[in-house]
Amino acid sequence: MEICTVGGFEEVGKNMTAVKIGEEVFIFDCGFFLPGIIELQEQEKIGYSLPGLRRVGGVPDDRILDQLGWREKVKAIFLSHAHLDHIGGLTFLANRYPHIEIFGTAFTMKVLESLIEDAGVKINNPLRVVNSDSRHKIKSSKEGIEIEFVHATHSTLDCAYLALHTKEGIFFYSLDLKFDNHPTLGNPPNYQRLKELGKEKVKALVIDSLYAYTEKKPGGEKIAEHLLEDAFSKVNQGDKALFITTFSSHIERLNNIVKIGQRTKREIVFLGRSLAKYVGCALKIGKCPFANKVKIAKYRGQVDSILKKVESGRGRYLIVCTGHQAEKNSILDRISRGDTYFKFREGDNLIFSSSVIPTEVNLEAREKLDAKLRKMGVKIQVDVHVHGHGSREDMRELIQMLKPEHVIPAHGSQVQEKPLIGLAEEFGYIEGKTSHLKKNGEIITI
Numbered sequence: 001m002e003i004c005t006v007g008g009f010e011e012v013g014k015n016m017t018a019v020k021i022g023e024e025v026f027i028f029d030c031g032f033f034l035p036g037i038i039e040l041q042e043q044e045k046i047g048y049s050l051p052g053l054r055r056v057g058g059v060p061d062d063r064i065l066d067q068l069g070w071r072e073k074v075k076a077i078f079l080s081h082a083h084l085d086h087i088g089g090l091t092f093l094a095n096r097y098p099h100i101e102i103f104g105t106a107f108t109m110k111v112l113e114s115l116i117e118d119a120g121v122k123i124n125n126p127l128r129v130v131n132s133d134s135r136h137k138i139k140s141s142k143e144g145i146e147i148e149f150v151h152a153t154h155s156t157l158d159c160a161y162l163a164l165h166t167k168e169g170i171f172f173y174s175l176d177l178k179f180d181n182h183p184t185l186g187n188p189p190n191y192q193r194l195k196e197l198g199k200e201k202v203k204a205l206v207i208d209s210l211y212a213y214t215e216k217k218p219g220g221e222k223i224a225e226h227l228l229e230d231a232f233s234k235v236n237q238g239d240k241a242l243f244i245t246t247f248s249s250h251i252e253r254l255n256n257i258v259k260i261g262q263r264t265k266r267e268i269v270f271l272g273r274s275l276a277k278y279v280g281c282a283l284k285i286g287k288c289p290f291a292n293k294v295k296i297a298k299y300r301g302q303v304d305s306i307l308k309k310v311e312s313g314r315g316r317y318l319i320v321c322t323g324h325q326a327e328k329n330s331i332l333d334r335i336s337r338g339d340t341y342f343k344f345r346e347g348d349n350l351i352f353s354s355s356v357i358p359t360e361v362n363l364e365a366r367e368k369l370d371a372k373l374r375k376m377g378v379k380i381q382v383d384v385h386v387h388g389h390g391s392r393e394d395m396r397e398l399i400q401m402l403k404p405e406h407v408i409p410a411h412g413s414q415v416q417e418k419p420l421i422g423l424a425e426e427f428g429y430i431e432g433k434t435s436h437l438k439k440n441g442e443i444i445t446i
């Protein structure tokens, strides 16, 4: 078994791993590096091009697979979940793997389809929609290799761990890892199956080590639900506007916002393209419990006419909108620039059900946005949120259940990944021998 750490081993983003068994290669995830994408947005006003994406490091540098002679040997591509840092790059790289099957769960594949549509690209790869907790033969594999999707909890719908069953043993891919035992939508992780797999031979584990340095568990979505209850109980009522913003792909969180928001008796309206897109995908797969409780405005004209109504009927609406990272042209950005009919006034409410993704661009943009809104007298509540990545304790549990022969930290900078090597030492793994701290574009031969 040879493992190529294509992307996401030196940064948070552009996750991609390739595994070679005999003469067959399998790809796990193919994501965007979002700071690169933001840089590109500044440079290329109309769509993205692959050369542009490569220039800013926005996609995994899969040209390593050409150098290794692996690209022609790719037999299948597997996607773990719908986040852009796991599937965004595939929109632009899929054509380098023509006619190769892409496997993913229903929500992941719906989001991928919508990304492809948005990008205006054509791909000819067959899309294989699979259920969580299911196992599939790879048709084009002569080695009889199978892929298994194991249900996982994270911060979007239909997340899975991926187990590649090979003659040499199992290659296990656990991005992104978080054990939430009390999810508010869907089931807890499939611990039973993880333990069973641990009894078979797990040869290698690629593990999400973003928070390997912290023992403290982030808390599950149930905690976020209580935080939201608190936040809503503190808002200024009466004729004060009420806005809340969160991650558009976090359907479970949106469901909690709607559930608790309904108690305010305000009409709930979702504003913004990305919210409409992810909610639309959830709706198409029948996993949007709040669909008939909210109104959704996608296009600018619709958004502006709703905001006009909010301006004159501030106490009547609960607005769920985009802009938690102060992204350019998000609803919050537009409002704060005075680009809409609606203007925040003294005593209006804004809840951030999110944390700032700590990149320079985001930190600076949010600081500016918050300062501007506070100056206007807006009551801002921040960090009403629990994040979707597990702690060191979750990683410890996973290693205990799977008992892999080799451990490979991923999903972070080397600084974030290094503590996982230390954790692996607890179990007797030896760095360079059975635990491997790798940069992008390296090979591990097992």
Ligand SMILES: [Zn+2]
Binding pocket: 081, 083, 154, 176, 388
């Ligand atoms: Zn994720």
